[in-house]
Amino acid sequence: MISNKMSEIMKSGSAIRAMFEEGKKLAKKYGKENVFDFSLGNPNVPAPKAVGEAIAQIAREIDPVALHGYMLNSGFESTRKAIADDLNERYQTSFGYSNIIMTVGAAGGLNVALKAVINEGDEVIVFAPYFGEYNNYVANAGGKVVVIPPVPPTFQPDLQALESALNEKTKAVIINSPNNPTGVIYGEEVLTKLGRILTDGSKKKGEAIYLISDEPYRELVYDCKSAPFVTKYYDNTIVGYSYSKSLSLPGERIGYLAIPNEAEDCDNLLAACSVATRILGFVNAPSLQQLVIERCVKQPVDASPYDRNRKLLLNALREYGFECVQPEGAFYLFVKCPIAEEEFVAKAKSHNILIVGGKSFACEGYVRIAYCVSYDTIERSLPHFKALAKETVAK
Ligand code: PLP
Numbered sequence: 001m002i003s004n005k006m007s008e009i010m011k012s013g014s015a016i017r018a019m020f021e022e023g024k025k026l027a028k029k030y031g032k033e034n035v036f037d038f039s040l041g042n043p044n045v046p047a048p049k050a051v052g053e054a055i056a057q058i059a060r061e062i063d064p065v066a067l068h069g070y071m072l073n074s075g076f077e078s079t080r081k082a083i084a085d086d087l088n089e090r091y092q093t094s095f096g097y098s099n100i101i102m103t104v105g106a107a108g109g110l111n112v113a114l115k116a117v118i119n120e121g122d123e124v125i126v127f128a129p130y131f132g133e134y135n136n137y138v139a140n141a142g143g144k145v146v147v148i149p150p151v152p153p154t155f156q157p158d159l160q161a162l163e164s165a166l167n168e169k170t171k172a173v174i175i176n177s178p179n180n181p182t183g184v185i186y187g188e189e190v191l192t193k194l195g196r197i198l199t200d201g202s203k204k205k206g207e208a209i210y211l212i213s214d215e216p217y218r219e220l221v222y223d224c225k226s227a228p229f230v231t232k233y234y235d236n237t238i239v240g241y242s243y244s245k246s247l248s249l250p251g252e253r254i255g256y257l258a259i260p261n262e263a264e265d266c267d268n269l270l271a272a273c274s275v276a277t278r279i280l281g282f283v284n285a286p287s288l289q290q291l292v293i294e295r296c297v298k299q300p301v302d303a304s305p306y307d308r309n310r311k312l313l314l315n316a317l318r319e320y321g322f323e324c325v326q327p328e329g330a331f332y333l334f335v336k337c338p339i340a341e342e343e344f345v346a347k348a349k350s351h352n353i354l355i356v357g358g359k360s361f362a363c364e365g366y367v368r369i370a371y372c373v374s375y376d377t378i379e380r381s382l383p384h385f386k387a388l389a390k391e392t393v394a395k
Helices: 002-012 015-030 049-061 066-069 077-091 105-117 133-140 159-165 188-205 264-277 287-296 304-319 341-350 375-392
Strands: 100-103 125-126 146-147 170-175 209-213 237-243 255-258 332-336 366-370
Touching: 049 287, 066 287, 077 125, 077 255, 100 105, 105 209, 105 255, 105 264, 125 133, 125 159, 125 375, 133 146, 133 255, 146 159, 146 255, 159 170, 159 188, 170 188, 170 287, 209 304, 209 332, 304 375, 341 366, 341 375
Parallel strands: 125 146, 125 170, 170 209, 209 237
Antiparallel strands: 100 255, 237 255, 332 366
16 A cells, blocks of 8 residues: 555646646547647757767767766766856856756756755745645655745745745745746846845844755746846855756756855755765766766757747737736746636637646646647647637637
């Protein structure tokens, strides 16, 4: 018999995964080309050619014993140095290889960071809407999620509410910019204020409140926007990065944590993350992919296919009368439901459109449309969205 905890988790399930499964069923029934699956954030842009070339070159050239063997839990020093140097060049930071820990994607990195800092019962603050898996990650570490309600229509973090929520049990705050599911970016002003609040909160508490910055969409930005690098605004920041979205490698499970020297208890924190990587059972991030990243660290990220999709979908949905949050990054469109959320998601499904309800992101009354699909899929879906609008949007 499975554990009670797992039983609970399986009952609540993942609406995103459930919708993805539903899509496969509908595709069997109606044909793949007649189903418009916007449920999953699975990049449709292929990984850059350089990735495949690096894999072939590494397989040919690197001693297989070194390539496939056990290594330091934190990863290859050469890979970590390449990442540190690249970050320093791009963001004028001063990371060394020892500030970087290779992780099994963003999910692995967040679990490692939380495991390293959370005591049983500690609180972790998140801003709704947020990636629902944080609930599981925080629970894995024995923490308790505290949700700050969303602020429509900007969906910027409610910093006053954050100030009120801080207490002696607060151990960490998670932010995600560019954001899944809204696509908004937290700008300099917001991060400066956030940094100040957390500095004051840490002083009051007498120990660091860590800011965990989950950044798998860092380079997926539009309209010449950029996502500020968070360590500049708050010393006690743990940056979690992933190549799942930027290099389209979600199945390869590769990312890193970056922790600056200025973070409180930095050496211990880095050592704890390294141990957490081992005791969580990952042991180390995949060795081949680490070496791929080392060779592809300067690979430009091409957000233009997503930008094209974004413009097409956003303009069309607004024209049909839907209220959409302006996405500045990532590849999601967050749309206000013109009718009750569950009914709207069901009606969309009856038009063979698969989208995820805002409830999954602690923000009821909205839906998330993942536009990391082909341009053609979006074009063909538009008459279906128009029909959905006719049925649901009030005149
Ligand atoms: N964080 C956010 C905000 C995400 O959207 C995702 C994946 O969709 C993850 C973390 C997990 O990313 P990874 O596949 O790198 O574990």
